[in-house]
Amino acid sequence: MAEPLVAADGVWRFFGDFAALREVTCSASAGECIALLGPNGAGKTTLLKLLARLAKPQKGGLRLPAPERVGYLGHGLGLWDELSARENLRFWANAYRAPASAAETWLARVELDHVADAPVRQFSRGMRQRVALGRAFLHSPDLLVLDEPFTGLDARSVTLLQAVLREALARRATVVVSSHQIPEVMELATQSWKLERGRLQSGVTQ
Amino acid sequence: MIADAWKVAAKDLRSEWRTKESLNAALAVTVVLLLLFSFAFDPGAEDSKLWSGGLLWLVYSFAAALIVNRGFARELPNDCLEALRASPIPPGALFLGKAFAGFVLLLAVELAALPAFLVFYNVSLTWQAGWVAASFALATWGIAVLGTMFGALTVNLQMRELMLPVLIYPMMMPALVAAIEITGASIQRQAIPEIWLRLLTGFDIIFTALAVLLADVVLVD
Numbered sequence: 408m409a410e411p412l413v414a415a416d417g418v419w420r421f422f423g424d425f426a427a428l429r430e431v432t433c434s435a436s437a438g439e440c441i442a443l444l445g446p447n448g449a450g451k452t453t454l455l456k457l458l459a460r461l462a463k464p465q466k467g468g469l470r471l472p473a474p475e476r477v478g479y480l481g482h483g484l485g486l487w488d489e490l491s492a493r494e495n496l497r498f499w500a501n502a503y504r505a506p507a508s509a510a511e512t513w514l515a516r517v518e519l520d521h522v523a524d525a526p527v528r529q530f531s532r533g534m535r536q537r538v539a540l541g542r543a544f545l546h547s548p549d550l551l552v553l554d555e556p557f558t559g560l561d562a563r564s565v566t567l568l569q570a571v572l573r574e575a576l577a578r579r580a581t582v583v584v585s586s587h588q589i590p591e592v593m594e595l596a597t598q599s600w601k602l603e604r605g606r607l608q609s610g611v612t613q
Numbered sequence: 614m615i616a617d618a619w620k621v622a623a624k625d626l627r628s629e630w631r632t633k634e635s636l637n638a639a640l641a642v643t644v645v646l647l648l649l650f651s652f653a654f655d656p657g658a659e660d661s662k663l664w665s666g667g668l669l670w671l672v673y674s675f676a677a678a679l680i681v682n683r684g685f686a687r688e689l690p691n692d693c694l695e696a697l698r699a700s701p702i703p704p705g706a707l708f709l710g711k712a713f714a715g716f717v718l719l720l721a722v723e724l725a726a727l728p729a730f731l732v733f734y735n736v737s738l739t740w741q742a743g744w745v746a747a748s749f750a751l752a753t754w755g756i757a758v759l760g761t762m763f764g765a766l767t768v769n770l771q772m773r774e775l776m777l778p779v780l781i782y783p784m785m786m787p788a789l790v791a792a793i794e795i796t797g798a799s800i801q802r803q804a805i806p807e808i809w810l811r812l813l814t815g816f817d818i819i820f821t822a823l824a825v826l827l828a829d830v831v832l833v834d
Contacts, residue, residue: 459699463833475701483692487624489631498624502617502700526631542696 411436411470412581413458413550418467420453420605427453429605430467435581435598437549440572442592443585445602451585452554454602455481458583459552471550475504478548480556484539488528492519492538495527496545503546513541517567533561540564544571550581557588565591614706621702621710622717628687629718635683636718639676643726646672651733665734666797670789673723674756677785678778680718681760684711685768694768704828708761712824715757723749740802744810745795751813752792755820756785762824765831788816 411434420428427450456462459479486495496510514520517537586592601608688694763780767773791809798805
């Protein structure tokens with residue numbers, strides 16, 4: 408059996424005395440799409456931040472790809488408003504050791520190449536989210552960590568996100584995605600992880 | 614690490630050039646304070662040569678607080694700091710890049726305001742100008758790197774505009790004293806004691822090393 412790309416082994420994470428994650432053990436292999444489900448405050452964002460290396464587990468171990476092989480899209484867009492869409496994506500392409508052409512490819516992919524030199528501050532919310540999608544995907548990561556990426560998207564952007572997620576899965580990337588828009592996520596998911604008060608309930612394979 | 618630091622610095626400088634938020638504020642504060650102090654004290658008096666170097670660096674330190682405050686605060690909208698921390702850019706490179714951008718901006722403010730100082734206080738810095746220029750560069754780097762380090766620590770505090778100066782002013786005293794002594798010696802046309810340049814160099818090495826070594830602890834939750 409192939410080694411998992413992502414694995415958590417008995418992971419605990421505390422905020423003061425409060426255990427946000429309690430002995431979480433899970434794994435995902437290349438090409439899998441994990442739907443991370445659970446009510447508000449269940450620990451979904453905390454687990455995603457651990458997978459994105461934004462925090463470290465206080466107990467337990469994690470197996471993760473190298474940082475340049477991970478794409479992360481959190482609640483914030485990770486874009487500088489005063490810079491243009493092109494400047495933003497070029498910076499991130501450079502940061503992730505991707506060729507500069509990746510920025511141009513993704514500007515076209517998210518259908519913003521015609522406004523690529525306008526400052527992001529002039530963009531609508533939907534346009535900004537499309538630039539942020541480009542940011543997370545432009546280096547063709549092996550692991551995509553997405554925290555509620557469907558929230559606030561218009562229908563066109565939902566279709567685009569589902570298409571790029573399908574493309575990522577087709578090239579055997581692993582996707583871990585939390586969402587309250589369960590139908591959109593479950594359409595793609597091969598497995599779901601359900602968190603309840605920081606504890607992972609039994610995984611459900613589709 | 615240097616290449617990553619340069620990417621961050623170039624991005625910060627480009628952002629600042631577009632908005633000029635901290636540049637305009639720091640330059641305005643510097644010139645206004647220099648002007649006000651020139652009314653409060655008699656710049657024509659002979660003893661002004663004794664204290665004007667100190668006054669210049671105190672004013673520069675106020676400008677520094679404004680500039681280094683923006684270093685990490687610039688990353689708060691849209692959670693850019695989180696995106697940077699998740700990226701392969703090492704925390705040390707992020708620190709160095711931000712410190713370098715702060716250094717360039719602060720040095721630009723210092724140089725832009727320097728003619729106003731020379732005119733208002735009727736002094737000259739041509740005596741041993743090479744050493745004076747070196748002291749400006751060394752002191753400004755020290756202040757920028759120290760401010761960037763504490764800027765990262767205070768970035769999530771609600772009162773960061775107040776907390777940052779409270780934390781950095783005591784820490785930057787050695788660099789400020791050295792810069793004041795060198796500037797004062799040049800104004801008074803005296804020999805510049807080498808000890809102050811050594812102190813500035815040591816200060817810069819220690820705080821640059823600390824910033825790079827502690828970056829991981831400060832930036833990773």
